[in-house]
Amino acid sequence: MTSRTGRHFLQIPGPTNVPDQVLRAMSAPTIDHRGPEFAALTVRLLDLIKPVFATSGPVVIYPASGTGAWEAALVNTLSPGDRVLAFETGHFATLWREMAGALGLKVDFVPGDWRHGADPEELARRLAADTKRVIKAVCVVHNETSTGVTSRIADIRRAIDAADHPALLLVDTISSLGSIDYRHDEWGVDVTVAGSQKGLMLPPGLSFNAVSEKALVASKSARLKKSFWDWAPIIEANKRGFFPYTPATNLLYGLSEALEMLYAEGLPEVYARHTRHSAATRAAVVGWGLEVLCADEREHSGSLTAVLLPDGHDADHVRKIILERFDMSLGAGLGRLSGRIFRIGHLGHFNDLTLAGTLAGVRMGLDLAGVRVEPGGLGAALEVLRDA
Ligand code: PLP
Numbered sequence: 573m574t575s576r577t578g579r580h581f582l583q584i585p586g587p588t589n590v591p592d593q594v595l596r597a598m599s600a601p602t603i604d605h606r607g608p609e610f611a612a613l614t615v616r617l618l619d620l621i622k623p624v625f626a627t628s629g630p631v632v633i634y635p636a637s638g639t640g641a642w643e644a645a646l647v648n649t650l651s652p653g654d655r656v657l658a659f660e661t662g663h664f665a666t667l668w669r670e671m672a673g674a675l676g677l678k679v680d681f682v683p684g685d686w687r688h689g690a691d692p693e694e695l696a697r698r699l700a701a702d703t704k705r706v707i708k709a710v711c712v713v714h715n716e717t718s719t720g721v722t723s724r725i726a727d728i729r730r731a732i733d734a735a736d737h738p739a740l741l742l743v744d745t746i747s748s749l750g751s752i753d754y755r756h757d758e759w760g761v762d763v764t765v766a767g768s769q770k771g772l773m774l775p776p777g778l779s780f781n782a783v784s785e786k787a788l789v790a791s792k793s794a795r796l797k798k799s800f801w802d803w804a805p806i807i808e809a810n811k812r813g814f815f816p817y818t819p820a821t822n823l824l825y826g827l828s829e830a831l832e833m834l835y836a837e838g839l840p841e842v843y844a845r846h847t848r849h850s851a852a853t854r855a856a857v858v859g860w861g862l863e864v865l866c867a868d869e870r871e872h873s874g875s876l877t878a879v880l881l882p883d884g885h886d887a888d889h890v891r892k893i894i895l896e897r898f899d900m901s902l903g904a905g906l907g908r909l910s911g912r913i914f915r916i917g918h919l920g921h922f923n924d925l926t927l928a929g930t931l932a933g934v935r936m937g938l939d940l941a942g943v944r945v946e947p948g949g950l951g952a953a954l955e956v957l958r959d960a
Contacts, residue, residue, distance in 0.1 A: 646675055656709040663909070664744065689716070716873075750842065879913055
């Protein structure tokens with residue numbers, strides 16, 4: 573590695589760039605997690621976190637990556653042999669489905685082409701056919717990080733309501749929370765799964781379950797085995813400001829600071845910023861004559877854009893050149909998209925010029941890798957940014 577100047581461009585769709593304020597907050601001395609100062613921090617934080625989920629219910633915080641919060645959502649609400657309906661939106665939906673199977677659940681996995689979100693009409697058909705009401709939960713990845721496609725959760729909710737079906741709705745917002753408009757209470761979500769390392773602008777290491785009243789009731793009779801993930805002792809200890817295990821104290825300092833930053837900007841403004849950066853990125857990609865992976869206008873992700881390369885080109889080669897020449901990391905294609913796409917992360921601590929620099933790096937990297945692109949894409953993106 574040659575020596576580098578300036579900052580590395582971390583433009584993967586998470587973990588994202590951590591703001592200096594957050595890094596500084598996390599560098600404070602670790603305190604006694606059983607003492608009064610910590611209890612005050614927890615009580616304040618458990619309230620402070622609610623608006624980003626748009627919930628008034630409890631949010632459980634785990635010292636774990638997002639995968640842990642996936643497991644927590646399942647084991648707290650379901651029993652061995654329960655049937656769940658999930659949608660193959662991409663790599664992460666596939667991993668969640670595999671986990672559900674490994675935990676002893678029976679998963680109906682609606683096939684998908686990794687270019688569309690969960691289909692509310694197909695959901696309506698499946699629920700209508702479920703006359704015996706054996707489906708206990710519907711699992712949807714809100715923002716499929718492997719494809720840059722955002723499922724329409726409000727429409728998913730409407731489909732469940734129209735079928736008058738009692739299934740729980742479990743939603744993964746790991747790459748959407750704090751970046752894309754999301755409403756746990758309004759959309760009747762029962763468990764929202766989230767992680768610290770993307771829109772929340774923190775390092776990896778925290779994950780979350782926002783929990784509805786209906787999910788709490790379900791948890792009383794759910795029989796999948798659980799210990800560490802069990803909501804009940806955590807919610808109980810949280811009432812006094814504590815956790816039944818050693819919490820990730822310094823990440824919680826960072827969480828407090830990051831939430832204050834998001835609220836100071838205003839959540840609607842945060843979502844509008846992500847939408848604008850997504851639109852500018854698409855203007856560049858389309859202007860270059862390349863294809864955006866997301867195939868539905870209504871489902872473009874605000875937090876990342878996946879770019880398909882023409883046949884005969886290896887997306888990992890393009891990423892390698894961009895890393896070596898311009899010190900910028902882009903997201904790799906995952907699973908069946910390996911080598912075919914690269915992903916531009918435009919979420920978290922990010923502004924117009926960070927995006928302009930990112931797209932300039934992509935443009936030069938495509939040239940150097942021998943991918944033929946039309947002129948004008950970068951200019952089109954700058955116009956979107958300028959005219960916003
Ligand atoms: N779900 C989605 C949508 C993700 O993007 C990720 C990770 O990127 C995960 C789940 C898994 O989370 P983690 O890697 O933090 O365990």
